[in-house]
Amino acid sequence: MSKDLAKNIGELNGSVKSYVQAKVDLAKLTLLEKVSRSISYLFNMIVVTLLFSLVIGFGAAAFAVWYGQTYHNYFEGVLIAGGFLIIVAVGFLLFRKKIVTNSVISNFSEILFEEDEQEKES
Template identity: 50%
Template sequence: MSDNLTESITGLNSAVKQYVQARIDLVKLLFLKKTSKYMSILFGMLIIILLSTLVLAFAGVIFTFWYGQTYNNYLEGALIVLGSLIFLLVVFLIFRKRLLTSFFLSNFSEILFEDDEIDSE
């Protein structure tokens, strides 16, 4: 009986070790999944910001040249573009908390609180 009990305890010990290792591996995989989703969203936002900046810069240069050729005053065209960019900056600064907070909360809370296999037991 003692040998049978010892074998059962040894089997239980190894089963618990395997279970704990499997749970640790599951947590690691879920962390990797969520981290990769975060990074893809952040990288995508960075690309969008860079491309938007380039589009605004080229649009400003094109408008300045068009205005300068049409009205023979490049300085006024440049000042109009500068004023427009300053206006956009002020509008963004006023509404940045509302815009950024809602964007980050909706995207990151969806990733953070999605149903995972770890809490199913």
């Protein structure tokens, strides 16, 4: 009887080790997925922000050139475009918390707590 008990305890010990290793591997894979999704989100946000900035900059430059050709005063065109860019920058500074911070926090919380919500629904 004691040999069977020792054998069962040995098998149980092996099963527990396998289970713990599987849980550790699952945690590593979950962490890897969340980190990669977070980095991907940040990279996408940086690219979109840079492209948006380029569009605004080229739009301002195009306006300044158009204004200069139309009214024969490039200086005024540049001043108007610069004023528009300053207004956009001040607006962004005033509303950056609503625009950027809330968006980033909500997306990161969605990425990080997605699995927890799926477990609660089940």
